Amino acid sequence: MILGQDKALDQFEAAWSARTLHHAWLVAGPRGVGKAAFARLAATRVLAEAAGPAIELPRLQTPPEHPMARLVEAGSHPDLRWLERLENPKTGALARNISVDQVRSLGELFGSTPFMSAWRAVIIDAADDLEPSAANALLKMLEEPPANCLFLLVAHAPGRLLPTIRSRCRKLEFQRLDDDVMASIVSIQKPGIAAEERDRIVAMAGGSAGRAAALADLDLAPLEQAALAILRDGDPTNGRRAELAVELGRKGAAERYAAFLELVPSLVAREARGLGGGQRERALDAYGRARELTALAPRLSLDPASTVFQIGGILAAVAQPRA
Structure with a gap:
């Protein structure tokens, strides 16, 4: 469940329920406020409902026992790709960028018939990390999108993206979380935490659940x-x-x-x-x-x-x- 971002969830859920889903969504906002979690949630729901049966749960939730949800959780859903910076096996450090080869590899996904339903999904986390040639390769896909495809571009600084990429996406704004939501999240993440310590973490986290987790862990x-x-x-x-x-x-x-x-x-x-x-x-x-x-x-x-x-x-x- 994603707390504190009801407006963004409602916008996406309404578009999917009406089957008027735009092919590309720019999921924009500060770090640590639930953007990547939303992208996974949204992609899972779309792929699960596309495969059937219909799901009645609110807020884009999918039953964890649903076959499609299990495949996504295992990282083995054949109609989903997640692009992020890769780890260098020699040094253990992450690559500087998401490479053009990673983006071009999506051609395999779109060059064949979907396996589980008519829909396919791509999550890019974060689109800020695309190297210039990768951004241009992605732009070509957004300009001529395949049928029944969903691109979810997580962006911490959307202003850094190509204007032409931004113009081809529907934007979802994710906001910094208020103190009440933050306190609830910290309490869920750290059961039994003392109220004084929880409040100190909330004050320092600046509305970012990710930062709160880092402060604690x-x-x-x-x-x-x-x-x-x-x-x-x-x-x-x-x-x-x-x-x-x-x-x-x-x-x-x-x-x-x-x-x-x-x-x-x-x-x-x-x-x-x-x-x-x-x-x-x-x-x-x-x-x-x-x-x-x-x-x-x-x-x-x-x-x-x-x-x-x-x-x-x-x-x-x-x-x-x-x-």
């Missing part, structure tokens, strides 16, 4: 507090940023490092709202620089320790402007 709270200390008080000796760099540059810290990169831009943006004058201007500049660096670092496989140290410098400039 990856112990990100100390990292966020350290980053905030640099942003608010500066780091004249470089000691604070050096400690962060050592912590996130060590072996086994890859998940915490990736989560930290996602956390930093929203942390700066949240802090900027409460500032004024020159400090607010510096915070907005830091937001742009941090967003650019945290987006490039995984794609260019930049050294984690060096990247974190550089982020620390960006944060420190908010409190201590350059002379």
Whole structure:
């Protein structure tokens, strides 16, 4: 079940129920608010109902015992493709982008008759990660879509997509979750969590259920507090940023490092709202620089320790402007 996104679910469900489903949907919004979960939910429902029988459950739910739902859960539904950045088997790191070869591989899906029903579905998570040639290859498919196909493009920053791709999609807006929904999600994810700890996680998560899970599971709270200390008080000796760099540059810290990169831009943006004058201007500049660096670092496989140290410098400039 997806909480806090009723409007988006209702829009898609109404289109599918009326059998007026657009062939491509841009599922747009901040990270961690349920976009990928929605894409899986929607694709499962379409493929299940297309195979029959009709399903009466609300909010696009499909009974877990339904044969199509079982195939999707197992990753073996022959009429569904999920495109995402692939892992390098040698290094264990994710590729910088979704490649053009991955997009072209969809030709196999659309070049044959569907196996289980008349419908096929493609989920791209995230469309922001498409390399330029892959985006162009996808555009050709969206311009001349096969019959009974469903494209679900998850996008954290839809403005980065080709305008021609955006124009061929119906947009579903996913919003940041309010505190009540966040509290419910954290309580479900962490049964028995103390109310004080739950409220602290909700306050730091900024309306992102994904970030809340990371804060709880990856112990990100100390990292966020350290980053905030640099942003608010500066780091004249470089000691604070050096400690962060050592912590996130060590072996086994890859998940915490990736989560930290996602956390930093929203942390700066949240802090900027409460500032004024020159400090607010510096915070907005830091937001742009941090967003650019945290987006490039995984794609260019930049050294984690060096990247974190550089982020620390960006944060420190908010409190201590350059002379």
